[in-house]
Amino acid sequence: MREVSFGQYYPSGSKVHALDARVKLLLTIAFIVMVFLVKSLYAYIAVAAFILLVTLVSRVPVLKVLKSIKAIIFIVIIMSLINLFANAEGKVLWSWWILTISEGGIITAINLALRLIFLVMGTSLLTYTTTPMELTDGMESLMYPLKLIKVPTHDIAIIMSIALRFIPILMEEVDKIMMAQKARGACFDRGGVLKRAKALLPVLIPLFVSAFRRADELALALDARCYNATPNRTKYKQAKLGWGDLVATLVTGVFITLVVAVNNNFWGLY
Amino acid sequence: MQIKVENLKYTYSPKTPFEKVALDDISFTINDGDTIGIIGSTGSGKSTLCQHFNALIRISHGKIYVGEWELHAKKLNLGALRQAVGMLFQYPEYQLFADTVKEDVAFGPINFGKSKEDADILARYALELVGLDYDEIKDKSPFELSGGQKRRTAIAGIIASRPEVLVLDEPTAGLDPQGKKEILDLVTELKKSYVKTVIMISHNMDEIAEYCNRVIVLNDSKLLYDTTPRELFSDKEKLSLTGLEVPHAVRVKNLLEARGIVLQGTPLTSKEFVELFKGGAPCAK
Numbered sequence: 001m002r003e004v005s006f007g008q009y010y011p012s013g014s015k016v017h018a019l020d021a022r023v024k025l026l027l028t029i030a031f032i033v034m035v036f037l038v039k040s041l042y043a044y045i046a047v048a049a050f051i052l053l054v055t056l057v058s059r060v061p062v063l064k065v066l067k068s069i070k071a072i073i074f075i076v077i078i079m080s081l082i083n084l085f086a087n088a089e090g091k092v093l094w095s096w097w098i099l100t101i102s103e104g105g106i107i108t109a110i111n112l113a114l115r116l117i118f119l120v121m122g123t124s125l126l127t128y129t130t131t132p133m134e135l136t137d138g139m140e141s142l143m144y145p146l147k148l149i150k151v152p153t154h155d156i157a158i159i160m161s162i163a164l165r166f167i168p169i170l171m172e173e174v175d176k177i178m179m180a181q182k183a184r185g186a187c188f189d190r191g192g193v194l195k196r197a198k199a200l201l202p203v204l205i206p207l208f209v210s211a212f213r214r215a216d217e218l219a220l221a222l223d224a225r226c227y228n229a230t231p232n233r234t235k236y237k238q239a240k241l242g243w244g245d246l247v248a249t250l251v252t253g254v255f256i257t258l259v260v261a262v263n264n265n266f267w268g269l270y
Numbered sequence: 271m272q273i274k275v276e277n278l279k280y281t282y283s284p285k286t287p288f289e290k291v292a293l294d295d296i297s298f299t300i301n302d303g304d305t306i307g308i309i310g311s312t313g314s315g316k317s318t319l320c321q322h323f324n325a326l327i328r329i330s331h332g333k334i335y336v337g338e339w340e341l342h343a344k345k346l347n348l349g350a351l352r353q354a355v356g357m358l359f360q361y362p363e364y365q366l367f368a369d370t371v372k373e374d375v376a377f378g379p380i381n382f383g384k385s386k387e388d389a390d391i392l393a394r395y396a397l398e399l400v401g402l403d404y405d406e407i408k409d410k411s412p413f414e415l416s417g418g419q420k421r422r423t424a425i426a427g428i429i430a431s432r433p434e435v436l437v438l439d440e441p442t443a444g445l446d447p448q449g450k451k452e453i454l455d456l457v458t459e460l461k462k463s464y465v466k467t468v469i470m471i472s473h474n475m476d477e478i479a480e481y482c483n484r485v486i487v488l489n490d491s492k493l494l495y496d497t498t499p500r501e502l503f504s505d506k507e508k509l510s511l512t513g514l515e516v517p518h519a520v521r522v523k524n525l526l527e528a529r530g531i532v533l534q535g536t537p538l539t540s541k542e543f544v545e546l547f548k549g550g551a552p553c554a555k
Binding site: 010011012176177179180181182183184185186187201202203205206209210 | 287321324326349352353356357359362364365366367368377378381382413427428431
């Protein structure tokens with residue numbers, strides 16, 4: 001199977017992997033909020049240190065976490081460029097035609113780039129250390145309040161987990177079909193964009209056919225086992241909060257406090 | 271075309287936690303004219319090995335020679351190689367895609383540089399060879415065919431390119447006994463014309479015993495035996511190592527033996543068994 005570096009589960013059996021998915025989800029949300037509050041360079045260093053710490057504890061290779069940036073690098077560059085030219089506050093450093101670069105522009109561009117990068121690194125750490133199943137179970141559990149206003153949270157969760165479960169299956173299927181067509185002389189990496197897109201047709205059509213077939217089969221199998229989303233379903237894996245979750249929450253809490261303090265120059269560092 | 275495999279190794283997802291050795295130091299030679307069976311339990315590396323023969327998987331360690339081609343070389347004329355080494359995947363009907371049966375079967379020949387007219391002729395010949403009525407079926411959508419017809423269409427799509435070597439990955443999986451026999455008889459028929467060598471993966475030992483002159487047993491990514499079916503199936507100790515079943519004829523012979531009726535020799539097919547039973551006087555205890 002091909003390698004997918006974006007947010008694929010990376011088992012290493014670390015303490016971070018063992019945390020409750022709900023706790024990890026909430027902490028990730030807290031982390032995202034924190035990243036968007038940060039303004040000063042020192043605070044960014046603290047955020048980077050925090051990510052490094054979590055990465056080391058989770059025993060996911062640092063390089064793998066860094067690689068997750070690759071997926072968004074274009075967005076980062078484009079957004080930074082737009083911000084660089086759009087913000088004209090402060091001293092003007094360079095100007096040509098309608099383009100001007102000012103101090104304010106540079107600062108917002110750097111801010112934005114760092115925020116996006118830290119955002120993706122933080123969330124990819126979540127998916128590296130949490131299986132899709134744990135994640136959806138966690139989300140279902142966190143969505144509990146919505147159940148009170150008759151939102152079908154369980155249905156949403158099962159749809160999500162089925163969708164996630166099917167990604168690797170369909171990718172394997174793509175590989176298989178591509179190989180079969182290659183064996184018949186198909187070529188996917190030659191010619192212009194149009195030719196390449198057309199060359200994918202012999203892969204996409206069988207893929208769609210098989211996706212529908214699988215969906216039908218799955219629906220039948222669920223029916224055959226009398227699956228329904230009754231309110232009192234039990235879980236095979238019961239999520240329980242443990243001491244590790246408390247420690248993780250405390251550590252993250254301390255870090256967030258620290259970052260906010262540094263950000264607001266609480267100790268007069270700069 | 272001779273196929274020579276030397277010290278072939280292959281690892282899936284190397285240097286990750288998902289690392290898995292699929293082939294470990296495999297060496298053997300397939301001669302022109304062989305019908306060779308590759309057997310082994312699920313996950314023993316059979317499919318991975320076969321996908322090397324037409325460079326769908328590029329070699330990471332070891333060497334493979336297919337006739338003139340050196341598959342371990344950096345530069346390789348993939349088109350010519352894949353034309354010469356046809357490969358039928360498991361459940362080949364799932365690869366059908368075109369609007370009409372004719373187009374689907376002609377897909378291979380056109381990719382390998384045949385003109386549209388030539389490809390149509392090849393498609394017609396291939397469809398007739400697999401036992402389908404060309405005029406009736408050529409303009410139908412492949413998706414409206416029955417299961418058996420789909421499988422035949424897919425096979426026609428491979429043999430339309432006129433390969434010299436045919437690699438079959440469980441060609442009879444999911445077919446009824448009659449369909450199985452028809453597919454294998456077709457393979458026998460093809461071997462009388464342009465197909466010189468057949469490499470066949472199968473879990474059905476009766477098929478291996480009846481149609482293959484050689485058999486390669488993979489176990490845990492390693493090559494365990496390279497022998498003839500008769501030798502393999504007459505050696506109970508060898509077989510017990512692999513956890514493989516034996517052909518029905520051998521099983522009946524072994525059961526008789528356990529009850530004290532010893533037959534000399536190993537019958538591979540029911541026909542051979544009957545001959546043996548009639549000829550060799552069973553010596554009761």
